[in-house]
Amino acid sequence: MIQAFAFYLFAAIVIASGVLTIGARNPVHSVLWLILAFFNAAGLFLILGAEFIAMLLVIVYVGAVAVLFLFVVMMLDVDFAELRAGVARYWPFATLLALVLLAEIVFALAAWNAGTIVAPKASPTMQDVSNIELLGRALYTRYVYIFEAAGLVLLVAMIGAIVLTHRQRSDVRPQRVSDQVRRRPEDAVVNMHPGVGQGVEL
Amino acid sequence: MGESLALTLPEIILTVGAIVLMLAAAFAGDRHARTITWAAIGVLALAAAWVPGIATAGGVAFDGLFVADSFAAFAKVLVYIAAAAALVAANGWFGRAGDYRAEYPVLILLSSIGMGMMVSAGDLLTLYVGLELQSLAAYVLASFQRTDNRSAEAGLKYFVLGALASGILLYGVSLLYGFTGSTLFGDVSVALQNDGVSTGELFGIVFVLAGIAFKVSAVPFHMWTPDVYEGAPTPVTAFFASAPKVAAMALLTRVAIEGMGPATFEWRQIVIFMALASTILGGVAAIGQPNIKRLLAYSSINNVGFALIGLAAANREGVSAILFYMAVYVAMTVGSFLIVLRMRDEAGEPVETIASLSGLSRTNKPLAAAMAIFMFSLAGIPPLFGFWPKFLVFDAAVRADLTWLAAVGIVTSAISAFYYLKIVKTMYFDEPAPAYGPTADVPQTILIAAAALFVSPLGYLAIPLIQPLADNAASALF
Structure with missing residues (x-):
């Protein structure tokens, strides 16, 4: 029961955040949605019992790849309005690709219903480890x-x-911590006693 | 585990040495690069000193991943000597422009660990990781003079093509693993023996051979060699032409004999083609070269072709001949490159044209004599020592009923003799070009003299010393 609940929760969030990754107007938001998708995909792997892949997904994809994406998106000056303006030109090609994908999904469903290919396992799996x-x-x-x-x-x-x-x-001035620590108030602070009506002379 | 670690002691010494020297380099800075270089030579000598003892005990470490036999020991000592020579060469060559850095000896040491892994590989995984370790360090070394455009270009070309070759090799490894069910050479061999060579296994063998052929720069996988050899700093080129060639050749021999022994009929055709193509192209393409480094690159392709004739024989004599060939080849090629290091004009700028060698016999007699010895020896002219390993290789081919291959090899040897002799003629009979600037690097001079003595007719005295070692090493594979 709890597994089924967790599965539907993770799966729904993966799909939702996947849609939002594509749909978000702000590219930084897209990357953040992508990270959410990765997290929930890791949850799905956990339900499957592949806890190592789940951890890899979090450590490698969320920890390294997605953060790299964020940096790149923030650093590159990508004009997304310009990219969107091309939709009118690209839609026939995009539709074609979408049709190919749809056909493949239908074909895969048919193949799945026909039964799986049973391959002999190369090495025995241990259940208790x-x-x-x-x-x-x-x-x-x-x-x-x-x-x-x-x-x-x-x-x-x-x-x-x-x-x-x-x-x-040679043209940069690095921080010298020991010099900074060694500096005493006497070196830097001067006590002034300006009289009334007079300015401070430096 | 303890026994396994004891068998890998040379690698452990090198690893600890490399890490300690890297820390020393980080703290002491580039001013002490020369001291660190000598320390690295010491580490290599220490590692080499342990190798023979381990080989006589012999054995397999880490469940077959690592093999410590006399074959590995012979190749390893040769590799360490060549790496040490590259360090001596670098010590005298870099530095005039303030471009010598302490990471150079560290990278050579790390590359030597990779080469040690290669020659001791008993498993396709060890083969790949060792090759990668050696290559990755080599890519960095090729572009070591990063302010020099040619050096950067050489590094980039080497890296891109090397990565491609690694991919091809890895694909072959995965096919072999998939179709034989193991990555251990012994198990792969048994699987090939039991049910013949299937199409998948054949594809795997071809891809693995192609990947390693890139590393030994055998035709048709040689395209990178002249460009990288020309662009890389000369001591690095001397290194590329010697140690990694020995390691890759030993690796190719071991994987072909131990791992794919039952498929000898299949891979022999490939090896024969590569051998003939390498000797012919290495002989013909070098004729028009005005640059001495490019010429020596083609010369190395040519020499690899002759060593491959020994592999095509696929018998004990052939393997022994390969090892003997590589030992003499290292001396000849390191010696030639050490002389190229000497080619500097009055201002100390390196010169690489063959024309600048004109009349060297009148401006610098000993240098011209040494170069003549190396060239005659590379050409395989009988009184010099370079003739003997060629003879051994052809002899092995004849014993394996490949007399026609030996005959073709002799003909191509005559083609390549042309350009070696042309250099001798340039040095001895042409009008003198401006003399080279003076050099006072004593270790290099000693090394040139030692290499010249070894490949001179006096080298024949070393046959009773080397031949039993090479034979012993070869019998470890059969």
Whole structure:
């Protein structure tokens, strides 16, 4: 019962936020709706018992990709009014694409009703162990060597990015924390005693 | 786990060394780049010192992902020596323009870890990750002189084409895994043995071979080589032409013999085509080259072709000949590039034209003599040591009933001899060009002298030393 309720809740919100992603006038709002869609899709995966994919969806898509989208949308000067003005020119092509998609959906439904292709599973799945534990076991025992080597590949990528882009600039004034901390009131504050009717002389 | 770690000790030494030196580079800054370079050479020597002991114990680590046998040991020591030579070369070459940075030795070390993984790979995953580690460091090294347009272009070209090759390789790996049910070389081989080579497996084999052929720059996957070799800083080119070539060649040999042994009939056709195409194109295309780095790039393509003839033989003698060939090839090619490093005009600017070598025998006799030795040796003229591995390769081909292949190889060898001899003629018989500026880099001079001695007729004295090692290494695969 609770599963069915959760499924309909998540599914409805995914669809609604998907529609709003396309429909929102403000592109930043679109990205925010997209994030909501990702969250609810993660919920759907949880119901399926694929908790690792659910977490990946939240961590990778929401945490990294969507935030990147936000940055790009905020930084790029995209004129959306200009883009919308093209609708009149593109609608025949867009309709064609929509028809193709519709035909495919109908075809897929027919194929689904005809029954699924039963493929033999490559390896047996263990029911009593969770996905994350299985993946963790494989990564940290059987494949630990490759896992560590992949870490080295990432280290090379990091060093490479720094080597190729970092440069010492002489025309900027960096913050020197020790100088700031060492500065005392005596160095910076002067007590003035201006007489009545006289201005302050600096 | 403890035994597995003990078998990977050279890799662990290199990893710890690379990370420590990177921290040292971050804190000490580029002023100490030369000290860090010598420290990196020390780390490589330390790692190489552990390799033979591990090979005699032998064994498989991490459930077959990593193989420590005498084949891996031979290739690994060779790779470490070549990497150390690239470090020595860089120490004397960079720096005049203040462009030497302490990350260079660190990247070479990380690339060496990748190459060690490649030659010790017992699994398609190890193969891929090792190759990626080596390549990614190489892309950065190619564009190390980032203010130089040619260097940046070389890095970009190498990166884009290398990524494409990695994709092709990965596609082949996934096909092989899908159709054989395993990524371990041994299990793939058993699956190929049991039910013959299916179409899917054949596709996988072709894609894997294509991906690795890109890394050894065998024709028709060689397009990037001349451009990248010309654009990259010369010490980096010397590195590209030596260590990664050895590693990729050893990897290709291991995956072909160990992983796809039952499919020898299928891959032999591909290897024979690549061998012939490489020797012919490497011989013909270099003839009109005015740039010495481009010429040496074609020379490396040519040499890979000869090594592939040994692989086409697919027998113990062939594998032993490949290893012997690569050992001599490293000495010849590193020596030639060290001489290219010496080619600087009076102002210290690098010169890369072959015309500038004119009359070198009158302006700088020892340098001309060394270059002549390397060129004669690359051409495979008998009294020099470069002849012997070529002979071994052809001998292996004849033993595998591929006499026609050996005959064609000898003919193409004669074509490539033309341009090597042309350089010797330019140095000895042409009117002198302006002399090169003076250099006082003692380690480089010692390295040139050592390489020249090794490939001179005196090198034949080393045969009783190298031949048993190469034979022992080859028997590890059969």
